[in-house]
Amino acid sequence: MDCIxxxxxxxxxxxxxxxxxxxxxxxxxISPMAPVHLLIVPRQHIVSLNDVAEAQVTLxxxxxxxxxxxxxxxxxxxxxxRVVINCGRDGGQAVQHLHVHLLGGRELVNGLG
Amino acid sequence: MDCIxxxxxxxxxxxxxxxxxxxxxxxxxISPMAPVHLLIVPRQHIVSLNDVAEAQVTLxxxxxxxxxxxxxxxxxxxxxxRVVINCGRDGGQAVQHLHVHLLGGRELVNGLG
Numbered sequence: 001m002d003c004i005x006x007x008x009x010x011x012x013x014x015x016x017x018x019x020x021x022x023x024x025x026x027x028x029x030i031s032p033m034a035p036v037h038l039l040i041v042p043r044q045h046i047v048s049l050n051d052v053a054e055a056q057v058t059l060x061x062x063x064x065x066x067x068x069x070x071x072x073x074x075x076x077x078x079x080x081x082r083v084v085i086n087c088g089r090d091g092g093q094a095v096q097h098l099h100v101h102l103l104g105g106r107e108l109v110n111g112l113g
Numbered sequence: 114m115d116c117i118x119x120x121x122x123x124x125x126x127x128x129x130x131x132x133x134x135x136x137x138x139x140x141x142x143i144s145p146m147a148p149v150h151l152l153i154v155p156r157q158h159i160v161s162l163n164d165v166a167e168a169q170v171t172l173x174x175x176x177x178x179x180x181x182x183x184x185x186x187x188x189x190x191x192x193x194x195r196v197v198i199n200c201g202r203d204g205g206q207a208v209q210h211l212h213v214h215l216l217g218g219r220e221l222v223n224g225l226g
Contacts, residue, residue: 015167025118039158043131049177049180049181049184049196050184050190052178052181053188054178057171057174057175057177057178058170058171058174059172059174060173060174060177060178061170061172061173061175061177062170062174063197064162064170064173064174064177065165065167065170065173067212068200069163071162071163071200075202076124076203077163077200078201079199079201079202079203080199080201080202080203080204080205080206080215081200081201081203081204082197082198082199082200082204082205083162083197083200084195084196084197084198085177085195085196085197086193086195086217087181087184087193087194087196088190088191088192088193088194089192089193089220090189090192090193090194090195090196090217090218090219090220090221091195091217091221092192092193092195092220092221092222093193104203104204105203106152106201106203106204107202108199108203108204109205
């Protein structure tokens, strides 16, 4: 496996992990774009949102639910935050392993990209 | 109800609807920030991601799944797209009814806000 997120999940590359369960892991983005910038990643190697099967709807719901829980844990739930899934080239997806961004801790420009 | 999305769902305000099922409705954003800019909205009035109950994890998964299906329907699945949930003031949430943005049809800046 030449996937950097799979290596992080396997503990072969260090990361600043803030949450773990049997389905997902969450860690700080190494190039944060906001005071809080976490990535929530399924343990299973799924390339992108395009590759999520209908049977995995609950997994995606769980990932977003964890983003919401982490917003609370990180103290940004009340002020607000943004949850982003980039898919493919036009979406700016940088790592080919599905991940959800959680951003907060500052006022986010309403540009959406 | 003084919620603009509830009024759209009830058909009291016209909108360019692209998808409907028993749980969600999707329509074009009236101020599009990309050639394709859809909003996917649960029929149930939920204020924000903060207000989604744990029992509604499947609903959130379904909303994101619909975003993925609509990316395909709109012809942007292969080139790529971005899925965004803004929550609260710092997140830039403009309407106080949970909604998921689907953006595509151009290269999205990787700014994430």
